[in-house]
Amino acid sequence: MIKIENLVRPNILTLQPYSSARNEFSGKEGVFLDANENPYGSLNRYPDPLQKKLKEKLSILKNIPTQNIFVGNGSDEVIDLAYRIFCNPELDKALTFTPTYGMYSVSAAINNVKLEAIPLNEDFQIEIEKVKPYLADESIKLIFICSPNNPTGNMINQKDIEYILANFNGIVIIDEAYIDFSASHSLINLIDNYNNVIISQTFSKAWGLAGIRVGLAYANEEIISFYNKIKPPYNISELNQSAAIKQLDSEIVNNTVSKNIRKITAERERLILALNQLTFVTKIYQSDANFILIEFENANEIYFNLLEKKIITRNRVSQVKNCLRITVGTQQENNQLINALKNTQ
Numbered sequence: 001m002i003k004i005e006n007l008v009r010p011n012i013l014t015l016q017p018y019s020s021a022r023n024e025f026s027g028k029e030g031v032f033l034d035a036n037e038n039p040y041g042s043l044n045r046y047p048d049p050l051q052k053k054l055k056e057k058l059s060i061l062k063n064i065p066t067q068n069i070f071v072g073n074g075s076d077e078v079i080d081l082a083y084r085i086f087c088n089p090e091l092d093k094a095l096t097f098t099p100t101y102g103m104y105s106v107s108a109a110i111n112n113v114k115l116e117a118i119p120l121n122e123d124f125q126i127e128i129e130k131v132k133p134y135l136a137d138e139s140i141k142l143i144f145i146c147s148p149n150n151p152t153g154n155m156i157n158q159k160d161i162e163y164i165l166a167n168f169n170g171i172v173i174i175d176e177a178y179i180d181f182s183a184s185h186s187l188i189n190l191i192d193n194y195n196n197v198i199i200s201q202t203f204s205k206a207w208g209l210a211g212i213r214v215g216l217a218y219a220n221e222e223i224i225s226f227y228n229k230i231k232p233p234y235n236i237s238e239l240n241q242s243a244a245i246k247q248l249d250s251e252i253v254n255n256t257v258s259k260n261i262r263k264i265t266a267e268r269e270r271l272i273l274a275l276n277q278l279t280f281v282t283k284i285y286q287s288d289a290n291f292i293l294i295e296f297e298n299a300n301e302i303y304f305n306l307l308e309k310k311i312i313t314r315n316r317v318s319q320v321k322n323c324l325r326i327t328v329g330t331q332q333e334n335n336q337l338i339n340a341l342k343n344t345q
């Protein structure tokens with residue numbers, strides 16, 4: 001067991017957190033004259049700072065106790081707060097495996113923390129021999145592992161993740177933003193075995209609610225309590241909490257989310273078959289996500305050709321040679337993409 005407190009920034013350990021009016025009295029009935037709210041209107045009250053109702057639904061769905069759940073203003077807040085809890089600016093470092101999601105490095109730069117990057121191997125997997133020297137570096141406090149990885153689309157091997165977890169005296173964040181599109185299961189149960197792991201998920205992708213900015217962190221109670229200690233008091237608005245709850249209910253009652261996931265993954269496989277027919281497509285990477293990384297003979301040319309036809313894809317040439325990352329759309333959108341690509345031949 002790792003002593004989490006030893007990893008936390010001293011000023012965060014001793015921080016006196018803001019105590020909101022709604023934290024001090026949590027009953028529903030009463031005459032609320034404590035928070036300087038307006039007595040009129042329907043969204044006049046501050047939202048529940050700890051999102052209890054949302055967490056109770058998630059707790060049932062994920063089979064995880066509510067005290068192991070943190071709700072963030074998107075997973076981007078989960079990432080940012082991790083830097084703020086664990087990394088002393090200028091002194092501490094973080095580590096990730098590239099190519100990967102850009103926010104780990106942007107958030108590192110904002111927090112004045114150096115992010116080390118180890119290239120993934122040609123199968124986009126972690127090379128454990130390359131990681132070993134970093135695991136011994138005590139200035140590294142955080143490791144980000146994105147699985148399924150963005151922009152490559154593949155899962156990272158569980159045995160390599162577990163090797164890192166078992167041999168690192170710091171925090172490991174496994175970013176599972178795309179896990180619901182994957183044929184493999186989430187590693188959420190690792191929180192039972194390792195007290196230094198954070199599993200990050202989101203409502204933005206498979207749950208279809210990028211507009212509401214709700215991200216999740218699952219971890220042991222001690223880590224979650226530091227998240228709660230430093231988060232902005234009302235980080236999830238009433239509107240966003242209720243939209244997330246509504247989507248969870250809709251999945252529980254009608255499987256709406258699962259049905260859409262199945263549609264998207266079926267379209268992904270159809271897209272792959274269609275793309276395989278194109279001579280200028282030189283490689284299609286296997287995907288466990290709702291996007292596909294595709295290598296072209298000349299990706300930049302394809303990118304601008306598509307853009308002219310108002311089909312916007314993600315140019316990843318700077319990260320992976322001659323590659324575009326293309327999100328799986330509706331059947332009709334995907335047909336438009338396929339036709340546009342055929343016409344560039």
Ligand SMILES: *Cc1c(COP(=O)(O)O)cnc(C)c1O
Nearest residue numbers: 074075076101150177202204215
């Ligand atoms: C899209 C994405 C997220 C989601 O971020 P939100 O802030 O929750 O919208 C997180 N991680 C990765 C790797 C992503 O691609």
